[in-house]
Amino acid sequence: MTRMTVQVSRFEPDAGVSARLVPYEVEVHEGARVLHALYAIHEQDPTLAYRYCCGSGQCGSCAVRVNGKPGLACMTPVVDGDVIEPLDLPVVRDLVVDLVPRIERIAALIPGDRAELPDRETVDAMKDRCDCVECGSCISVCPAVAVSDFAGPTAMRQLERLQVDPRDAEDRVVQARDDGLFNCTSCHACYEACPKDIRIMGKAIERLRAEANRRGFTLPRHLEVSDLVRTTGRSVVRTETPLFERIDPVIEPYGPVRGEVAFFVGCMYSMRLPQTALDAIEVLRRNGIRVVVPMEQVCCGSPLIRTGQLDQLPRVMTINRKAFAPYPVVMTMCAGCGATLKNDYEDLPFRVMDINEVLTEFGIEPPAHLSVTVTYHDPCHLLRGQGISEQPRAFIRQVADLVEMPARCCGSGGGVKSGKPEVAAALGELRREAIAATGAEQVVTSCPFCEFHIAGHTDLPVRNITSLLLEAYRKKDEKEAAASTPPSN
Template sequence: MIKVYVSRFDREVDSEPHLECYEIEQTPQMKVLDAINAINEKYDADISIRSSCRAGQCGSCGILFNGNGALACQKDIKDGAIIEPQNFPVIKDLIVDKSQIEQEVKDLQLSLNPQRHDDDLNENLTPENIKNTKKVRSCIECYSCFATCPVIKFIKTKFGGPYIMRYLSKFESDPRDEFDRLDESLKEGLYKCTSCGKCKAVCPKDINTFGDAIERLREIACKEGKGPLPEHVAFKENIEKTGRSIKAEGPSFIEEVKNDNGSKIALFTGCMVDNKLHHIGEALIDVLEANGITIDIPEGQVCCGSPLIRTGQTDMVQELVDKNNEVFRDYDTVLTICAGCGSTLKNDHPKYGSNLNVMDISEFLVDKLDTDKMKELNTTVTWHDPCHLGRGQGIKGQPRDILEQIPGVTFKEMKYPCQCCGAGGGIKAGHPEIAMTLAKEKAKMIEDTGAESVITICPFCQYNIQDGLDAIDREDIKAMNIIELLQLAYQKD
């Protein structure tokens, strides 16, 4: 028997939706839709849900499964699952009113004009046009991306979200379209996306809306002089001057440590550690030394290019990739202690011809830690999954395994550990109000765990989450890099 929690709402008797718990037998390969049908049959519950094809093609059975968009006919049911309607006005139970977004699509005229009869029109289509539209045209309009987007969910702002941006990108690439889709995307909030990648994660057709639609539109905006936001220009100016996206606060970490041990393992420091967070780099050296591991921290490395790629300023990314490839090409392994850097090196650099063997520090250390040398910390922690670590690199279990290995650490999972904190995509600089709202939402989850600190592996998340904690008057809860926690465990009394 499993328990399933289903949101119920009948506007004739309920003032707001509420969850009801049902117990059912779980059959092999049971999907959410099967579970709803089983509940209706067993309890005569009459739960309302839209469904049609049962094959993941029509998109009509979109729901929220434990807070994430999903198709009821495709999602495996789990014990304790919470089934809710998408983030639209609820008509009844799991059926929602999508008329508002459908009207927006109509107002934007997101379709080709059927009245145009230009015989030469199709001849204008190039292989590049077809390639760009193909990446984003398989949408089945289930609205899972829209229902899951953190900016749509928590921010009261003008933002079309991944669903609208996908549409606009599709038609921007189509020469048969007669509208200025780039200008429309800017009006719809092109630079309000956090690059969290949640839309791709929940898409049943695996559409990479951020990478293939939003990043592409941002790149076009920059080429046409309509982007980026003024606050993003500083990233590029700093990189052009120093090779780093943020200004140094004195000598860089690399200059201070001058670490060249002849090791075949090297550290890619990232801009934050090199120019601002030296203590994290120092903590890493301490932890590695405690485990008998030596690394090189080579000079000449520069920004990974993530701030430029995310904001559309891609004209000098190849230069950065080439410089880093020259520095690291002879190493067997390149370690990162920043989720954004790691994701960029793994996912973006290969497009520019670089294929280094990159490992996040958690996947490198998880089976190498000498726990006998650790002392008990007697502390309670929770874990925040950086978007560019969990979704960007598929790394979720290793950091948790490390936390479980540290003596005296009690680990408490927060409600939605992979919910975006708002630090990415240029949001912290360009739309700080969005970053703060999402940071406070994350801070409330952290507070609810009773943890003394929240652990992560992203300097940008670390900063933004701490800002959120401070904003809700929980300065006593500290955001820490996992390396800092390990350093404490290895410190001698």
């Protein structure tokens, strides 16, 4: 038996006070799950309300947040110091949330003329979406659910599964559109929270959006993006002199060459935020990395995939594949491009690395410390799309004081900023509050979409991580220059 202390959120609906964390000391067996700690707590204090049933991950009754992350209590190992809270849904009492209204938004199959089991191919195409145990975890973390009438990730999962099923009589694409299909920001928080590892964005929402595209339901603003890619190779219009017109195709570092990357610039950094890309190139040069920029590169295709417009996809993929084929390492600094190259392109002949990974792998020259407090916004396509969270923080800590805030989508992804601006704006405003709560003086991030969007929802400067590093190098240079220049009397 192991003795441990866990904190559990207690909430009385009629007491007129907000939820509070209460520590409990419990004894559990080796290998115990959170549920077993809750059993033990309930024995000490029978007033604790919590929900559970099968105890083996099959009924979805017991989802709670453990240290902020949703999980089934019966499957999540319990560790000393754990903080156990209800899912971020309306709380009935203690750990019990109001789950039924959410479950009721999951569509039911309406039988049509076909009564036979579909063929194996069709069954295989929907099988993994049948694993859902309707625990509510995905709904509780979905940013679009928080600010709009989006029916939620698992509701979309079900609509896609029904859409595939020839036995279902309803028009699920129309239903999905009406239930907020285009509100999903592709943040992947649902996948991260799902105890059954269902990739709702890729396996349901993108597929439904592709079906919506075939049916002519693509949002007008998304069609414009697709037209732009067709005519210009880029998904955004130029507002600045594009990066490609400002640089040479090969940029040598300042000192000895320690490495080389081929730079996949992406639409935002080439057309909208070229200065940020130039800052990044300066940081790379300073750290001995040669930057090669294949000029034929085009949009990675992410805006097309996320909005279900797949017709041009093979073409842009082929162009990019060919443009970068000669180089062993391709570097992205746009989180969206990086996630797309890594997850949507298949069998690439080169390695794709985000700039944070490149700088971490080569190691950077120590920068000066700037007397500034910053908070870091995790770009979804970096954090969940590429699993990168610690590297940027390590750099930030070298140059500034870092105050954390909860990782949450800013609203700029998935075509939501263009297609559903009100949803994007509402999420942007939530970021404003979260940023303000940190007391930071600046916001640092590592994605052009986040950078651009958050800048419209905070009064603080929003900086790319490489811009921050560059400033720190410049300060270092100034200091060193000041030290080597004798004071003039």
